[in-house]
Amino acid sequence: MQGSSSGSPELKIENLSLSFGGIMALHDLNLQVDKGKILSIIGPNGAGKTSTLNCISGFYRPQRGEVYFRGRKITRLRPDVVAKLGISRTFQNIQLYTGLSVVDNLMAARHFLFKSTWLEGFFYYGRTHKEEVRHRWAVEQIIEFLELERWRKAVVGTLPYGIRKRVDLGRALAQEPDLLLLDEPMAGMNVEEKEDMARFILDVQEDKGISIVLIEHDMGVVMDIADWIVVLDFGKKIAEGVPDAISRDPVVIKAYLGEQASTTV
Amino acid sequence: MLPSGTFNSRPEQDIAIVRTKTQWAILIGGLIFMFTVVLYIPLAWQSWLIFVGIYTIAALGLHVMTGLCGQFSMGQAAFMAVGAYTTATLCGRYGLSPWITLPLSGLTAGVSGVVFAVPALRIRGFYLVMSTIAAQFIIIWYLQQASWLGGTYGRAVPQITVGGRPLDYVQYWWLTLALVVIAIFFAKNIQRTNTGRTFVAVRDNDKAAQVMGVNLFRTKLLAFFIGCFFAGIAGWLWAHFLFYISPNQFAFKTSLWLLGMIIIGGMGSTTGAVLGVVVIRLMDKLVDELAPIVSNAVPGWSTQVAPALSLIVFAAVVIFFIMVEPRGLYHRLRRTILYYRLYPFSYQR
Numbered sequence: 001m002q003g004s005s006s007g008s009p010e011l012k013i014e015n016l017s018l019s020f021g022g023i024m025a026l027h028d029l030n031l032q033v034d035k036g037k038i039l040s041i042i043g044p045n046g047a048g049k050t051s052t053l054n055c056i057s058g059f060y061r062p063q064r065g066e067v068y069f070r071g072r073k074i075t076r077l078r079p080d081v082v083a084k085l086g087i088s089r090t091f092q093n094i095q096l097y098t099g100l101s102v103v104d105n106l107m108a109a110r111h112f113l114f115k116s117t118w119l120e121g122f123f124y125y126g127r128t129h130k131e132e133v134r135h136r137w138a139v140e141q142i143i144e145f146l147e148l149e150r151w152r153k154a155v156v157g158t159l160p161y162g163i164r165k166r167v168d169l170g171r172a173l174a175q176e177p178d179l180l181l182l183d184e185p186m187a188g189m190n191v192e193e194k195e196d197m198a199r200f201i202l203d204v205q206e207d208k209g210i211s212i213v214l215i216e217h218d219m220g221v222v223m224d225i226a227d228w229i230v231v232l233d234f235g236k237k238i239a240e241g242v243p244d245a246i247s248r249d250p251v252v253i254k255a256y257l258g259e260q261a262s263t264t265v
Numbered sequence: 266m267l268p269s270g271t272f273n274s275r276p277e278q279d280i281a282i283v284r285t286k287t288q289w290a291i292l293i294g295g296l297i298f299m300f301t302v303v304l305y306i307p308l309a310w311q312s313w314l315i316f317v318g319i320y321t322i323a324a325l326g327l328h329v330m331t332g333l334c335g336q337f338s339m340g341q342a343a344f345m346a347v348g349a350y351t352t353a354t355l356c357g358r359y360g361l362s363p364w365i366t367l368p369l370s371g372l373t374a375g376v377s378g379v380v381f382a383v384p385a386l387r388i389r390g391f392y393l394v395m396s397t398i399a400a401q402f403i404i405i406w407y408l409q410q411a412s413w414l415g416g417t418y419g420r421a422v423p424q425i426t427v428g429g430r431p432l433d434y435v436q437y438w439w440l441t442l443a444l445v446v447i448a449i450f451f452a453k454n455i456q457r458t459n460t461g462r463t464f465v466a467v468r469d470n471d472k473a474a475q476v477m478g479v480n481l482f483r484t485k486l487l488a489f490f491i492g493c494f495f496a497g498i499a500g501w502l503w504a505h506f507l508f509y510i511s512p513n514q515f516a517f518k519t520s521l522w523l524l525g526m527i528i529i530g531g532m533g534s535t536t537g538a539v540l541g542v543v544v545i546r547l548m549d550k551l552v553d554e555l556a557p558i559v560s561n562a563v564p565g566w567s568t569q570v571a572p573a574l575s576l577i578v579f580a581a582v583v584i585f586f587i588m589v590e591p592r593g594l595y596h597r598l599r600r601t602i603l604y605y606r607l608y609p610f611s612y613q614r
Contacts, residue, residue, distance in 0.1 A: 057476055083478030095473035097466045099533065108462035112478045118487060121458035122451055128458055129280070136276035175477070 374497025419511025
C-alpha cells in the first residue's frame with residue numbers, strides 16, 4: 001500500500017459498500033489518501049467514483065464500511081458536520097450560488113469559520129465588522145491565487161464555464177480544508193483551461209499542503225499530476241498503483257477498452 | 266460599478282453601506298426631507314405616508330424571507346396580525362407600556378412564524394406557498410373565533426402617549442420613520458454579513474449549501490423568524506395607529522400586496538423592497554382618486570367596478586413587471602445609474 005512508506009493516512013476507507021435498491025454502486029471499497037498527496041480515482045462511467053466522494057462528504061450513507069478522516073470515524077455524519085471537520089469538495093456539474101458575486105460565493109463558503117452570531121450581525125455590533133474584514137482578506141488571497149481578480153464582483157451566473165469551474169475550486173479552498181475532493185474539475189474544458197486548472201491543483205498541493213482526491217477522465221492529466229491512482233469498475237477496485245504501473249496494467253486496459261481490444265494489444 | 270474616481274482599496278470600504286460623500290449627502294438630505302415633509306402635507310397624505318412606513322417594514326421582512334432566503338411566504342399579513350394582537354392584548358388588557366410591547370410584538374410574531382415554518386421546512390416551491398397560505402387562514406380564522414381577543418369585531422388598542430398626550434399624525438410619522446430607518450439598517454446588515462450570504466446560498470442552491478456546511482433547517486427557521494419579526498413590528502405600528510384592530514384588516518389580500526411589492530421592487534434588494542412599497546401605495550392612492558371619476562363616466566359600473574379597481578390595476582402592474590422587468594424596479598434603477606456613470610461610453614453592458 002501507498003501508506004506503508006509515509007506516516008498516518010489523512011483519509012481511510014474500509015470495506016465501503018453502497019447500494020441503491022438492487023444496484024451495487026460500491027462494493028467493499030478500500031483506499032487511503034496520504035497527507036499532502038494527490039490520489040486519483042479513475043474508471044469508466046458509472047464505476048462509482050462520484051458515489052465514493054458522496055460517501056466521504058456525507059451526502060450518501062453507505063450500507064456497510066467505514067470512512068476515517070485523521071483517525072476519526074466520519075461515516076454517517078451530516079454533510080455540514082463533515083465540511084466543518086475540514087473536508088471540502090467541488091462538484092461535477094458546477095453547483096455555485098448563481099445569484100452571488102465571486103467574492104460572496106467564497107465568503108459564503110467560509111460561513112462556519114465566523115464566530116459572531118446572527119444577532120451580532122443584525123446590529124452589526126461586536127466582532128462582526130472585524131471578522132468580515134479578516135475573512136475578506138483571506139478570500140482576496142484565494143482570488144489572487146486563482147487569478148480571479150477580474151471577476152471579483154461579477155455575479156457568478158453570468159460567468160463563462162471555465163471561470164465558474166475555477167470559482168468552484170475557490171469556494172472549496174475558501175473553507176480552508178485539509179482534504180479537497182475534486183469531482184472532474186476539468187470536464188468540458190479546452191486544453192488551455194485544463195493546463196491552468198492542473199497548475200492550480202498542483203499549487204494547492206504544494207503551497208498549502210492539502211491532500212487531494214481527484215476524479216478525472218482526462219488520462220493525460222491524471223498520469224501527470226496524480227501520486228497514486230485507484231481504478232474502479234462497477235463499484236469494485238480493480239487496480240491501484242503509481243501512474244506508470246496503472247497505464248500498463250492489463251486489467252485497467254481491459255476495463256477501459258473492452259475484452260477484445262486488450263487481447264489484441 | 267463605482268463612480269469614476271472612487272476606488273475600494275480596503276475591505277472596509279467595500280463593506281460600508283454608505284460609501285461616498287454623495288451617498289452621505291443623499292442619505293442625510295433624504296432623511297431631513299422625510300422628517301419635515303409631513304408638516305406641509307394634508308392629513309390624508311400624512312396617513313398615507315404612515316401606511317407606506319408600516320408596509321415598508323413588513324415588506325422588508327418578506328424581503329429577508331423570500332428575497333434572500335427564497336422561502337416564499339403568502340402569510341405576511343397574518344404575522345402582522347399576531348404582532349398587532351400582541352400589543353392590543355398586552356397594552357389593552359394588562360396595561361403594559363407600548364414601548365415594552367414593541368419588541369414583544371416582534372418576538373411573538375417571529376415565534377409564531379417559526380411554529381408554522383417547522384412543518385413547512387421539508388417542502389419547497391408551490392407546496393411551501395400553499396402551506397404559508399394555510400398559515401394565513403388558520404391565524405385569521407383563530408382570531409375570528411377567539412372571543413378573548415374580540416372575535417370578528419376586533420378590539421380597541423390604547424394610543425401611544427408621550428407626556429400624557431397621544432401622538433398626532435405628524436409625531437406618529439416620526440416614530441414610524443425612525444422604525445423604518447432602523448429596519449432598513451437591520452435588513453442591510455443581514456444582507457452584508459454571514460447570515461445573509463447563508464440565506465442566499467440556501468435560496469440559490471440548497472443542496473450545495475448543505476454540502477458546504479450550511480444547516481438548512483436552522484437557516485430556514487432563522488429566515489422565517491427574522492421575516493416574521495419585522496411583520497410583528499409592522500403590526501405593532503398598525504395597531505397603535507388605527508387604535509382599533511379586527512381580523513379582516515389582515516386579509517389574504519394584504520399578504521398578496523406585500524409579495525407583489527417586493528416582486529415589483531426587485532427581489533433580494535433592500536432598496537427594491539422600499540421602492541416597491543412606495544410605487545404600489547402611490548398607485549393605490551391614485552386609483553382611489555380615479556375610482557369616482559371612472560364610476561361617474563361609466564354609469565353601469567359604479568357599484569361593482571370602483572371597489573375592485575385597485576386590485577385590477579395591481580394585478581395588471583404585477584403581470585406587466587413579471588413580463589417586462591422581472592428583476593424589478595431596483596434593477597432598472599441600477600441600469601440607469603450605470604448608464605449615466607459610463608456616459609458617453611455607455612454601450613450595453
